Amino acid sequence: MSGSEAVAKPGITVLASKISKEYVDEITKKVEALKSIRPEGPLLVGFLANGDPAAEMYASWTKKTSESMGFRYELRRVDEKDFLEEAIIEANRDDAVDGIMVYYPIFGNAQDQYLQQVVAREKDVEGLNHVYYQNMYHNIRYLDNEKQLKSILPCTPLAIVKILEYLKIYNTLLPEGNRLYGKKVVIVNRSEIVGRPLAALLANDGAIVFSVDVNNVQKFTRGESLKFIKHHVEDLGPYSEDLLKQCCADADVIITGVPSPKYKFPTEYVRDGTVCINFSSEKNFDDSIKTKASLYVPMTGKVTISMLLRNMLRLIENAEKVKAKN
Amino acid sequence: MSGSEAVAKPGITVLASKISKEYVDEITKKVEALKSIRPEGPLLVGFLANGDPAAEMYASWTKKTSESMGFRYELRRVDEKDFLEEAIIEANRDDAVDGIMVYYPIFGNAQDQYLQQVVAREKDVEGLNHVYYQNMYHNIRYLDNEKQLKSILPCTPLAIVKILEYLKIYNTLLPEGNRLYGKKVVIVNRSEIVGRPLAALLANDGAIVFSVDVNNVQKFTRGESLKFIKHHVEDLGPYSEDLLKQCCADADVIITGVPSPKYKFPTEYVRDGTVCINFSSEKNFDDSIKTKASLYVPMTGKVTISMLLRNMLRLIENAEKVKAKN
Known part of the structure; x- marks a missing residue:
């Protein structure tokens, strides 16, 4: 009892790469299965407008990770923060874009929360849209009454x-x-x-x-x-x-x-x-x-990036269901 | 030129009550004209959850002002901040409620921005919904492609x-x-x-x-x-x-x-x-x-409260148009 310092401490450090492995495999298979509708792979667009070297690093790492699972990744650098909103709206409207993410902070204040809501809910792979948060807080799993379209969760x-x-x-x-x-x-x-x-x-x-x-x-x-x-x-x-x-x-x-x-x-x-x-x-x-x-x-x-890509696949599934319905 | 202190300064102080008069008259008439569909007057619900005496004052003044123009006003006090979201959702769902406002700050941080988006867009008399802001920033005046439903502007x-x-x-x-x-x-x-x-x-x-x-x-x-x-x-x-x-x-x-x-x-x-x-x-x-x-x-x-009530009338008009269409 008293000699606790002498007792072996069998603690283990668990790396995120190990945890994410099963998701990486699952996602890679799903992307492969999507080949019929996305022959070149689903397209994720990342927006970088803060000139932050750490964000650059994160972006190049997102690119590498997502491409390794069969996605296409495109980094769009926006020189002036003020033009970011329009760039996002353009991507919202572009059928070629499946998912959108933004490297925050941009303004570092409440204006970032405004921007988060500018990203179309249908392409918001990070799950930052208000609807996703509100559904999460209330344990609501679907976006529609017919329970066809799954809500997604904020990726972190x-x-x-x-x-x-x-x-x-x-x-x-x-x-x-x-x-x-x-x-x-x-x-x-x-x-x-x-x-x-x-x-x-x-x-x-x-x-x-x-x-x-x-x-x-x-x-x-x-x-x-x-x-x-x-x-x-x-x-x-x-x-x-x-x-x-x-x-x-x-x-x-x-x-x-x-x-x-x-x-x-x-x-x-x-x-x-x-x-x-x-x-x-x-x-x-x-x-x-x-x-x-x-x-x-x-x-x-x-693990976070895996969840982001998993969200993206879910958004594509939702989009296909909406298309099939109309 | 040099004796500017001696020159008469014909500056005028203009009170908000004077500026708002024309709107008060216009709103009062419109509320009167709404009697066929809102015989008891449209219902505005204010939520107070911060226990702030200044907010209490503002609420009692909102009540007086809105009632003087023919609205009904109901103040709902929520004891625990954490219950406010549910109280708002209840009001969102309640057909008897035409407009909802919240006396901010509640949490005094980003959680307030979350709450602002919880208020149903159709009842958001303060115009704080993201859609209203985004429309404002882009000079978009309508909510629908048919240009039947007018977007509203943040009241301040x-x-x-x-x-x-x-x-x-x-x-x-x-x-x-x-x-x-x-x-x-x-x-x-x-x-x-x-x-x-x-x-x-x-x-x-x-x-x-x-x-x-x-x-x-x-x-x-x-x-x-x-x-x-x-x-x-x-x-x-x-x-x-x-x-x-x-x-x-x-x-x-x-x-x-x-x-x-x-x-x-x-x-x-x-x-x-x-x-x-x-x-x-x-x-x-x-x-x-x-x-x-x-x-x-x-x-x-x-003037702000007049704009808030004017927004409320616009939201009622929108709701009637949606009803007529369905």
């Missing part, structure tokens, strides 16, 4: 769900929709793009989620809403180290997404055996986490 | 356009769409809700607009877009007192919307005879502005 939160499935945090002995029952998850990030939707998704699947940002800590649970199947949110109080420590004390999973090179999650708050996942492009855990975490996923990008 | 920017019309800044000798040709306008605020759309609206009507925020100064002009009738934006540089001073030197109109009691626009930058309008709920100009401004509009709320 979806990727983290898939990672949690891979890591067996989702318990398949439990019924679907309740497979996180009994699990406690800490999420350090409450952005509208990832942190809040992720908290809702996990709560909708039965977890208790502690959602942490610089301002406060909130508890997401499934709740007992009368009218909608929807998560419930409770304020636990302003952010403090103590409160974070409390939340971590019996957390099964800690997920971080703080976009700062300076931020490090305090390893000393992590109990032995916690599953730790970082979705920030910065390294939010330092290496000491390996002495505590049972499973540690240092980066998630490769 | 619209109110300021109406104020500029009343003040004869819009020159009716010029053709519609070019009535601000030759005018220079400074706008201190570039929010997604008011400042940026307003700058675009005025640029679309031919003005040169200097859009100022804490970060930088941008110049909005109509531009010569190949594919869309749309404003053009140019960065003039980071914000500085000097740059602001330059922009004001030959400005015809200065419009402020800084939501802080501490902020005062420097009267010394205002040239004699400038038209000054403040749409912030705080007093952005101090009284010395009266020695400089030819026309000074210290508050705009009463």
Whole structure:
């Protein structure tokens, strides 16, 4: 009991490439099967307008990854941010374009949220359209009453769900929709793009989620809403180290997404055996986490891009169904 | 020339109540004419979930104003912010509700932008739906290809356009769409809700607009877009007192919307005879502005509420047209 330092720490680092493998195979097969309607492969267009070298890197990596699975990828550089909206609208209207993604931030403020809604819902592979978010928050799986057109999920939160499935945090002995029952998850990030939707998704699947940002800590649970199947949110109080420590004390999973090179999650708050996942492009855990975490996923990008391409295939399926109907 | 202090300053303060009078009369008549389909008056529902006494005041004033024109107004208080989304969705679905407004801020962050999109487009009297903004930015006036359903404009920017019309800044000798040709306008605020759309609206009507925020100064002009009738934006540089001073030197109109009691626009930058309008709920100009401004509009709320109610009538007209068609 007392000699815990001497006990072997059999923690394992799990790479996103390993997690994404099954999806890569699945997607590659599906793209192959699409040859009859997309002989040259589906076309994904990425818009780069921020001149950010990191975004350039990400773009060339998206190109490589998507092409390796049989997609075509076209990077469109827009010199003036102000022209991006028109460029997106042009791609919305272009039948040759199957999917559209934008390398954010562009303006780095609320105008980016405006742009996200400019991308046609039918080509929004990132799943940023308001309809997709609203459906996600309310557990609505289809876009139409006939349940023919599947709604898609924002690709980063979806990727983290898939990672949690891979890591067996989702318990398949439990019924679907309740497979996180009994699990406690800490999420350090409450952005509208990832942190809040992720908290809702996990709560909708039965977890208790502690959602942490610089301002406060909130508890997401499934709740007992009368009218909608929807998560419930409770304020636990302003952010403090103590409160974070409390939340971590019996957390099964800690997920971080703080976009700062300076931020490090305090390893000393992590109990032995916690599953730790970082979705920030910065390294939010330092290496000491390996002495505590049972499973540690240092980066998630490769799973995210798989989900994005999976979304794209779903959008193409939807488009074909709409065409067949008309 | 040198004794300018001694010259009479015939500046006039114009109250929003005076500007809104013609709209109040027009709206009241239209509501009366709607008696056949809305015998008890159209129903506007306001949602209050922030417990803010200022919002309470604004709500009771909305109630009084709208009831005086023949509308019914119902304030719905939502105790927990987290329940607001469901309350809005309920109102979206309720045929008895004609219009919905929300007293923002609720969360005070990007989640408010999510909520704005939850309000059904057909009942969004404030005109905050993405479709309305996108139509506004692109000078699109209708929601349908048949040009039966009129798009609406966000109510605060619209109110300021109406104020500029009343003040004869819009020159009716010029053709519609070019009535601000030759005018220079400074706008201190570039929010997604008011400042940026307003700058675009005025640029679309031919003005040169200097859009100022804490970060930088941008110049909005109509531009010569190949594919869309749309404003053009140019960065003039980071914000500085000097740059602001330059922009004001030959400005015809200065419009402020800084939501802080501490902020005062420097009267010394205002040239004699400038038209000054403040749409912030705080007093952005101090009284010395009266020695400089030819026309000074210290508050705009009463025009805004008129535009909101006018939007509501338009939405009811649209709904009736859709009904007649089906």
